[in-house]
Amino acid sequence: MNNVLELKKELKSLANSRQAKILQGFFKTGKGQYGEGDIFLGIKVPIQRKIAIKYKTLLINDIQKLLNNKIHEERLIALFILIHKYKIESNKEKIYKFYLKNTKNINNWDLVDLSAPKIVGDYLLNKKRNILYELVKSKNLWDRRIAILSTFTFIRNNDFKDTIKISKILLKDEHDLIHKAVGWMLREMGKRNEKELKNFLDKHYKKMPRTMLRYSLEKLNEKDRKHYMKK
Secondary structure (H helix, E strand, O other): OOOHHHHHHHHHHHOOHHHHHHHHHHOOOOOOOOOOOOEOOOOOHHHHHHHHHHOOOOOHHHHHHHHOOOEHHHHHHHHHHHHHHHHHOOOHHHHHHHHHHOHHHOOOHHHHHHHHHHHHHHHOOOOOOHHHHHHOOOOOHHHHHHHHHHHHHHHHOOOOHHHHHHHHHHHHOOOHHHHHHHHHHHHHHHHHOHHHHHHHHHHHOOOOOHHHHHHHHOOOOHHHHHHHHOO
């Protein structure tokens, strides 16, 4: 049976120091940066996905061990395995609650973006979403990003109300990674319902951070983009 020690050994054998250095710069791991202390082995995501499939039978306790690790690839693979378990688990609430207990370990933007919609968003699709309004008020950057990214699943199901509400809450957020995330979700909403996006922009575009606004406009025609960029 595949186990966590074998997984760690395989990852070390695939480590690429040159790629690791690039990734540590890309994911801002320096002192005072948002990814401070994050350690990379330098393994590309498609390879990590294949490893996750190979070790998909790992127990929850082993997934916890991976999530507790400072090595980025171990945490991402843990999340890929968790997503697989969520899909086949009859008691999806169990995986959902486990995910929420581990938000402190889901602490870089790719970890959030690749997992939050598929677990939190999916679980809440037909349920009350109060938890998102707790997360969006958190002082933790990644909790707030989980809140807005989880709405991606709702957007894909043509349900925009929570994307709009959470985006309003985050209009004054100071972090660029939140500006990008909100703009991205608004853009995705606009791809499905341009009227809803324009309604939001008409009310808020003058208050939106520049990055958030720019991201949200990417799929609009040139005339509309110019109109909204003229703050």
